[in-house]
Amino acid sequence: MASQSEQARLGLTTTTLPSYAHKKASTDPPGQFPSPLVFPPHHAHRQTFIILHGRGATAAEFAPPLLDTATSAGEKLQDVFPHAKLIFPTASRSRATIYKRSYTHQWFDHWHMNEPAKRQELMRAGLRRSCEYIHGILEREIRDVGRENVVLWGLSQGCATSLTSLLTWDGEPFAATIGMCGYLPFANHIEDIARGSNSDAEDLFGNGDDDPFSHSGDEDDEGCIFGREDSVSQDRPTQAVAFLRDEIEIGGENRMVFQNIPVFLGYGIEDEKVPIEIGREAKTCLGLLGLMLR
Structure with missing residues (x-):
């Protein structure tokens, strides 16, 4: 596990719920990724989960309800995985086009969810920065705990960022990627090219x-x-x-490493924010690219 000085250099902050419960997202400087919230394992560190929130949220808002959610047997995430360190990054604040350019925490800018094929150029810069940032966290955790013990996980826009980070990852295969109620950026173009159906x-x-x-x-x-x-x-x-x-415009080699990383996608059919059709489109695209879908 990284030393305290190493964690400080990487911008990782180990904390617990009471210490950040009143954190105000509006104090985060635009364009900068705030320090992630890091929950240490209950026992010896053997796994790491990197968990991304959705658009408009922060790690401080997203982590508590996730950590408090219990299974039918009454077990919570840290009960089921007592050896796992949980890292909750927060997206940088930037202007959102659909919110009349007001600032919000978002992994990338994009157009309305009911028109995913429009204004796709809005996603480029934010996706590049966010993927590079997530790749950096993956690299450090793989060094600490081994590639077979690192999981990337995202909700909604965090899912979209996780999937894009997965497809552009050129390191060693890690344990798994989990996507919840999300989508795949540029899915229409990716599907067309994978099928050989357009130019x-x-x-x-x-x-x-x-x-x-x-x-x-x-x-x-x-x-x-x-x-x-x-x-x-x-x-x-x-x-x-x-x-x-x-x-x-992301660097690295196109090694198709993701084909050796299992992916689980989950979706709620009554999701009011992200239409399930674009979740199904993501599943189709990933299948065409040769991913191991669960």
Whole structure:
């Protein structure tokens, strides 16, 4: 487990419910990720859960009801996993377009949930920053407790961020990803490319003779163009994930590591905020990309 000095350097704060119950989200500087709330394990540290809240919430608001929820047998999360450290990050505050540009905690900006295919450009910058941030937490926890003992978990927009972080992860496979009542950003484009049913892949990688750069001499000896593998050598799922990586301009290698990480998706059919149809679309996309869905 990381030392206190290491936790301080990483911005991790170990706390308990009473110490943050009255934390005011409005004091968080715009554009910065507040220190995550970290609940130490009841016993020796053997697992880590990284749990992301939904849009408009904070870790301080999200953690208490989750930790207080009990199973039919009366067991709570920390009773069932006494060796798990629970990390609750908080999204940075930024202007939300649909809220007339007022500030809120959100992992990324986006348009209305009943029109998920519109204004998708709003998601790019926030998703890149949030995925890089979550990747950093994953890397540190994997170093501390081992890749087979780290779980990434998200609700609503936190689910969307978890899934995007999963698809763009280029480290070693970790234990699992859990998504609750969420969706997959750019799902319509990802599905089209994975099915081979539109020209998004050609728009991204070039389409032969119509591509002005296809014979420009900018290819290296291994057939790469501008650092990306030539689409001719990529299967459709790989092209779809390469599209996502390019869309949010995130670095790293497109290693398709997520195909070796189990994913569980859960949904409430009466969810009033996120239509279940886009949850089902996420499931379809992930299946096309070769994920191990549970």
